[in-house]
Amino acid sequence: MPRPERRYASPALEFQAQESIKHHTHTHTHTHTHTHTHTHTHTHTHTHTHTHTHTHTHTHTHTHTHTHTHTHTHTHINSPHTHVPSITANPDFDAEASAIKLRKAFKGFGCDKTAVREVIFSINNEQRQTLAVQYKTTYGRDLIKDLNSELGGKFRDLVLAAMDPPADFDAKCLRNAMKGLGTADSVLIEVLCTRTNSEIAAIKEAYQRLFNRELEADIQSETGGSYKRLLISMLAGGRDESTEVDEEKAKRDAELLQKNVCGWSRDESVLNSILAVRSPRHIRLALQEYENLTGYEITKRMRTFLSSHLAQGYIAIVSCCRNPARFFAQQIDAAFRGLGMDEAKIIRIFVSRSERDLASVRALYEEVTGTTLHEAVRSECTQDFRRALNDLGAGH
Numbered sequence: 001m002p003r004p005e006r007r008y009a010s011p012a013l014e015f016q017a018q019e020s021i022k023h024h025t026h027t028h029t030h031t032h033t034h035t036h037t038h039t040h041t042h043t044h045t046h047t048h049t050h051t052h053t054h055t056h057t058h059t060h061t062h063t064h065t066h067t068h069t070h071t072h073t074h075t076h077i078n079s080p081h082t083h084v085p086s087i088t089a090n091p092d093f094d095a096e097a098s099a100i101k102l103r104k105a106f107k108g109f110g111c112d113k114t115a116v117r118e119v120i121f122s123i124n125n126e127q128r129q130t131l132a133v134q135y136k137t138t139y140g141r142d143l144i145k146d147l148n149s150e151l152g153g154k155f156r157d158l159v160l161a162a163m164d165p166p167a168d169f170d171a172k173c174l175r176n177a178m179k180g181l182g183t184a185d186s187v188l189i190e191v192l193c194t195r196t197n198s199e200i201a202a203i204k205e206a207y208q209r210l211f212n213r214e215l216e217a218d219i220q221s222e223t224g225g226s227y228k229r230l231l232i233s234m235l236a237g238g239r240d241e242s243t244e245v246d247e248e249k250a251k252r253d254a255e256l257l258q259k260n261v262c263g264w265s266r267d268e269s270v271l272n273s274i275l276a277v278r279s280p281r282h283i284r285l286a287l288q289e290y291e292n293l294t295g296y297e298i299t300k301r302m303r304t305f306l307s308s309h310l311a312q313g314y315i316a317i318v319s320c321c322r323n324p325a326r327f328f329a330q331q332i333d334a335a336f337r338g339l340g341m342d343e344a345k346i347i348r349i350f351v352s353r354s355e356r357d358l359a360s361v362r363a364l365y366e367e368v369t370g371t372t373l374h375e376a377v378r379s380e381c382t383q384d385f386r387r388a389l390n391d392l393g394a395g396h
Contacts, residue, residue, distance in 0.1 A: 082325060082357070082360045083325075083356060083357040083360060084357060084359040084360045084363075085354060085355045085356055085357060085358060085359060086353075086354050086355075086358035086359045086362070086392065086393030087121070087123075087124050087354040087355050087358070087392065087393065088124060088355070089123070089124045089126065089127060090122055090123045090124070090127060093122075093123050093127050093130075095127075095130050095131050095133075095134035096134055096138065098119045098123070098131050098134070099131060099134045099135040099138050099139070099143075100138070101115055101118075101119055102115070102116065102119055102131075102135065102143070102146075103135070103138075103139055103141075105119075105150075106146055106150050111150040111151060113151070113155065113384050114387075116147070116150075116151070116159065117384070117387060117388055117391050119131070120159055120162055120163070121162070121388060121391035121392050122391075124355055125162070125165065125166060125355060128162065128163050129165065131143070132144065132163065143163070144160065144163060147159055147160060147163065148160060153384075153385065154343050154347070154381075154385040155383075155384040155385045155388055157343075157344075157347055158347050158350070158351070158385060158388050158389070158392070159388065161347050161348075161351045162351055162354075162392070164351075165206075166199070166202075166352065166355075167199065167202035167203050167205065167206040168206045168210060169351060169352065170191050170195070170199070170203045170206070170352065171203050171206035171207040171210055171211070171215075172210065173187055173191055173348055174187065174188065174191055174192075174203070174207065174215065174218075175207065175210070175211055175213075175218075178218050178219075178222045183222045183223070185223070185227075185309045185312075186312070186345075187348075188219070188223070188231060189309070189312050189313045189316050190316070190331065190345075190348065191203070191348075192231055192234040192235065193230075193234055193313050193316040193317050193320070194316060194320050194324065194327070196239075196241065197237040197238065197239055197241060198237075200234065200235060200237035201237050203215070204216070204235065204237075215235065216232065216235050219231050219232060219235060220232070223309075225307070225310075226268045226272070226306075226307070226310050227307065227309045227310045227313060229269075229272060230272055230276060230310060230313045230314070231313070233272055233276035233277075234276060238277065239276070239277060239278070239279065240277060240278055240279040240282065241279060242279050243279070243281060244281075245279070245281050245282050245285050246282070247285070249282070250282055250285040250286040250289055251286075251289050253274050253278065253282075253286040253289075254286045254287070254288075254289030254290040254292075254293055255293070256270050256274065257270065257271070257274065257286070257287075257290045257298070258290060258293050258294055261298075261301075266305060268306070268310070271314060274286065275314055275317050275318065276317070280320070280321035283317075283318070283321040284321055284322060287318065298318065299314075299315045299318055299319075302314050302315055303315075323364075324357065325357050325360035325361045325363075325364045326364045326368065328349055328353055328357075328361045329361050329362075329364040329365040329367075329368045329369075330368055331345065331349055332345075332346065332349055332361070332365060332373070332376075333365065333368060333369050333376075335349070336376055336380050341380050341381075343381075343385075346381075346389070349361075350389055350392050350393055350394075351392070353393075354392050354393050358392070358393035359393065361373075361393075362374075362393060362394065362395060372395065373393075373394045373395060374390060374394045374395040374396065376394075377389045377390060377394040
């Protein structure tokens with residue numbers, strides 16, 4: 001039997017629909033004929049103590065005519081995806097020097113957390129893996145174990161999350177969401193409904209390697225109904241990721257949605273066959289067509305007619321197809337606004353988006369909330385955790 005959602009799971013997802021689809025059909029015929037004839041006659045007569053008269057007459061005529069005609073029809077869909085990371089590879093990275101700096105930070109009384117931040121958050125994940133190998137080579141010690149023993153609190157959680165390879169980190173988040181009493185469904189949705197096909201494949205491999213368990217089997221046992229079918233579809237990793245859109249197919253999907261979804265006699269399998277399978281660009285166009293047909297924004301209908309977790313899953317998909325940076329900006333805002341800050345959610349988003357689009361998320365956070373992400377972190381988080389979030393992408 002599916003277990004109830006864990007009581008400390010994140011508050012209900014709040015999304016604002018943003019659509020930036022433009023569909024243009026243009027036929028342009030331009031004919032330009034320019035004829036210029038200029039005739040200038042200037043006559044000036046000046047009389048002073050002496051008189052002189054001069055007359056200038058210029059006549060020049062030039063005519064040029066050019067005609068060009070072009071006709072084209074195209075579908076142009078503006079992609080709202082702006083992927084600006086906050087962490088990139090550091091060209092000045094020196095693995096040996098960084099390992100020495102960290103070891104020095106661990107020695108003596110206490111730990112030099114500033115030095116830890118300066119090393120860990122100035123390089124990308126691939127370089128962190130190189131650093132871990134170099135640390136073990138130089139000192140015969142495990143860097144993760146030393147970080148775990150030297151640091152504490154949410155600062156430690158953030159540093160250790162940043163040290164994990166991305167697929168390992170996602171796999172750990174999913175396992176933590178399902179073990180123990182209840183299931184943190186918001187975590188399952190956040191991870192499984194927002195990753196690419198290749199990322200899903202890597203997560204499944206990491207889950208098996210780390211826990212000796214099948215991710216799909218755990219999802220099957222922890223969830224139920226249409227919501228379970230959605231997550232299993234996401235786990236299949238078979239979404240169309242092409243960039244071309246078939247307009248007629250998108251229109252047919254819009255008609256299917258109109259007839260079978262979000263009504264009293266609805267077929268939720270139709271929704272799944274479109275939103276779990278089609279490409280993001282296709283979905284954007286199909287949903288625009290749906291709104292043209294019905295006059296409804298589809299996520300509002302989902303909230304009305306679908307069960308809570310199923311609606312949250314589909315809304316996450318739609319939101320990420322439209323603008324993933326805006327989706328995660330809203331998720332960060334929800335984490336700050338809940339009953340007590342959802343620090344685990346903040347860590348998940350900052351770590352998972354830092355090398356994807358966290359700088360874009362930061363910009364949209366201000367647009368969504370009216371305050372900067374840096375200011376929100378400053379007011380909600382404390383000490384080293386706050387400083388580390390700033391280093392990772394909240395800004396300074």
